[in-house]
Amino acid sequence: EVPSIEEKYEDSFEIGAAVEPEHLEDPIRAEILKKHYSSVVAENVMKPINIQPEEGEFNFEEADQIVEFAKENDMDLRFHTLVWHSQVPDWFFQDENGDPMVDEEDPEKREENKQLLLDRIENHIETVVERYKDDVDAWDVVNETIDPNASNERGLRESPWYQITGDEYIKKAFETTRRVAGEDAKLFINDYNTEVEPKRTHLYNLVEGLLEDGVSIDGVGHQAHIQIGWPTIEETRKSLQMFADLGLDNQITELDVSIYGWPPSGEYNTYEEIPEEVLEAQADKYDELFRLYEEMDTSISNVTFWGIADNHTWLDDRASEYSDDGIGKDAPFVFSDRYTTKPAYWAIMDDN
Ligand code: XIL
Numbered sequence: 484e485v486p487s488i489e490e491k492y493e494d495s496f497e498i499g500a501a502v503e504p505e506h507l508e509d510p511i512r513a514e515i516l517k518k519h520y521s522s523v524v525a526e527n528v529m530k531p532i533n534i535q536p537e538e539g540e541f542n543f544e545e546a547d548q549i550v551e552f553a554k555e556n557d558m559d560l561r562f563h564t565l566v567w568h569s570q571v572p573d574w575f576f577q578d579e580n581g582d583p584m585v586d587e588e589d590p591e592k593r594e595e596n597k598q599l600l601l602d603r604i605e606n607h608i609e610t611v612v613e614r615y616k617d618d619v620d621a622w623d624v625v626n627e628t629i630d631p632n633a634s635n636e637r638g639l640r641e642s643p644w645y646q647i648t649g650d651e652y653i654k655k656a657f658e659t660t661r662r663v664a665g666e667d668a669k670l671f672i673n674d675y676n677t678e679v680e681p682k683r684t685h686l687y688n689l690v691e692g693l694l695e696d697g698v699s700i701d702g703v704g705h706q707a708h709i710q711i712g713w714p715t716i717e718e719t720r721k722s723l724q725m726f727a728d729l730g731l732d733n734q735i736t737e738l739d740v741s742i743y744g745w746p747p748s749g750e751y752n753t754y755e756e757i758p759e760e761v762l763e764a765q766a767d768k769y770d771e772l773f774r775l776y777e778e779m780d781t782s783i784s785n786v787t788f789w790g791i792a793d794n795h796t797w798l799d800d801r802a803s804e805y806s807d808d809g810i811g812k813d814a815p816f817v818f819s820d821r822y823t824t825k826p827a828y829w830a831i832m833d834d835n
Contacts, residue, residue: 485824485828485832486832487518487519488519488520488817488828488831488832489518489519489520489521491831491832492777492786493521494780495776495777495780495783496776496780496783496784496785496786497521497522497559497784497785497786497787498519498520498521498522498785498786498787498788499520499521499522499523499524499559499561499785499786499787499788500516500520500522500523500524500787500788500790500791501523501524501525501526501563501737501787501788501789501790502516502523502524502525502526502549502552502791503525503526503527503528503795504525504528504545504548504549506791506795507548507549507552511822512791512792512822515791515792515818515822516791517556520558520791521558521559522553522558522559522560522561522620522785522787523549523552523553523558523559523560523561524560524561524562524563524736524787525545525546525549525562525563526789526790526797527570528545528546528548528549529546529549529562529563529564529611530563530564530567530570530571531565531566531567531570531571531572531575531607532570532571532572533545533546533570534546534607534611535572535607535610536572537572537574538574538603541610541611543614546615550615550618553618554618559620559621559785560615560618560619560620560621561619561620561621561622561623561734561736561785561787562611562615562619562621562622562623563623563626563673563736564623564624564625564626564673565607565608565611565612565622565623565624565625565656565660566604566608566624566625566626566644566652566653566656567625567626567627568627568640568642568643568644569627575600575603575604575643576600576643576647578592578595578596578599579599584596584599584600584643584647585643585646585647593646593647596647597647597648597651600644600647600648600652601648601651601652601655604652604655604656604659605655605659608656608659608660608663609659609663612659612660612663612664613663616663616664616665616668619664619668620669621669621670621671621702621704621734621784621785622660622664622668622669622670622671623671623673623704623736624656624657624660624670624671624672624700625652625653625656625657625672625673626673626674627640627673627674627675628640628645628653628672628674628689629674629682629685629686629689631676631681631682631685637650637685637688637689638681638682638685638689639685639689650689653672653689653693653698654693654696654698657670657693657698657699657700658698658699661699668701669701669702669732669784670699670700670701670702671700671701671702671703671704671734671736672686672689672690672693672700672702672703672704673703673704673705673706673736674686674703674704674705674706675706675707675708675737676706677703677705677706677722678705678707678709678714678718678719678721678722679714679718679722683718683721683722683725686703687725687726687729690703690726690729690731691729694729700731701731701732702726702731702732702733702734702784703726703731703732703733703734704734704735704736705722705723705733705734705735705736706736706737706738706789707735707736707737707738707739708737708738708739708741708789708798709738709739709740709741709768710740710741710742710743710744710745711740711741711742711761711764711765711767711768712744712768713744713745716771716772716775719772719775720775720779723775723779723782723783724779724782726782727779727782731782732782732783732784733779733782733783733784734783734784734785734786734787735776735783735785735786735787736785736787737787737788737789738786738787738788738789739788739789739790739796739798739813739815739816740765740768740769740772740815740827741798741802741813741815742757742761742762742765742813742814742815743802743811743813746805747798747801747802747805747806747811747813748802748805748806748811749802749803749804749805749806749807749808749810749811749812749813750806750811751811751812752808752810752811752812753812754793754794754812754814754819754820756812757812757814762814762825762826762827763826765814765825765826765827766825766826766827766829766830767830768827769817769827769830769831770830770831770833773786773830773831788816788817789815790815790816791816791818792816792818792819792820792821792822793813793814793815793816793818793819793820793825794820794821794822796813796814796815796816798813798815799811799812799813801813817830817831
């Protein structure tokens with residue numbers, strides 16, 4: 484019996500994990516989840532493509548399973564995500580005839596359809612938030628709104644959301660969530676690479692501007708899809724501190740520490756091939772990270788891993804995609820592919 488991660492950190496922040504509904508029926512995985520974590524988030528089933536695949540046809544079955552699990556086990560629940568450019572059905576961005584709202588030949592078409600799109604996102608959020616408002620502790624209201632490669636100066640991602648509404652979809656999303664979820668709800672803007680420039684500053688400027696415009700935001704979600712060697716702990720500290728200084732909460736929302744650089748070489752095809760020194764180097768990264776989180780615990784309320792054990796991670800898809808032979812195994816968590824404790828587990832449980 485090894486000590487519980489969530490118990491170790493209970494005075495500092497919640498410890499969360501991303502799950503799929505079927506994981507909750509897997510006895511070993513569910514047991515680890517209950518023992519070591521105090522918060523859950525849906526890895527996929529609360530995204531718009533799952534919740535409202537066709538206009539007006541809501542599918543809550545799988546999302547409900549996760550909500551029920553959180554309630555039964557007295558865990559916090561993060562909702563991921565109300566608005567995103569990915570895993571969103573095409574119908575959102577189609578006009579009443581089923582044609583794309585964004586038409587290069589006809590720039591005015593976007594303006595004509597703007598209200599329709601804003602109405603749709605308002606309706607989606609009203610329905611979802613009304614259903615789950617008593618169960619959710621933190622909402623990812625918008626996800627990945629910044630794109631450093633965007634051609635606009637503010638670095639706003641030029642998704643259909645942006646092309647059709649500018650930044651109005653962001654305001655509409657926060658206003659609607661606040662109105663329906665109430666004053667006590669915790670509303671987050673979530674993104675990746677928040678540690679580094681230029682994204683850090685773009686995100687900061689966006690959030691500061693929204694706050695100045697009276698948009699009610701409680702915190703920044705830092706996905707933290709990071710690597711053993713990147714980013715530095717100083718960059719991470721700086722980013723968390725900047726948002727804390729704005730008066731905001733921070734949550735670490737999708738933590739995983741890839742054993743590869745970027746792009747991932749995917750050089751290991753199985754977990755067994757990963758050398759011990761790589762797992763030791765990963766433990767050092769986890770060590771400095773959790774020391775920082777503890778040091779800054781008054782401005783961090785939740786640290787969520789994007790999975791539980793190394794037998795299920797979205798990073799395997801990426802490692803395989805970029806690998807020469809089309810197969811790559813990553814190992815980003817503190818539990819191994821067989822649920823044993825890794826050096827990274829001992830690093831975050833050790834007091835030295
Ligand atoms: C990923 C899931 O883990 C995968 O299963 C799915 O195929 C794609 O999405 N940033 C996010 C998450 O905000 O929603 C993504 O999750 C990972 C990157």
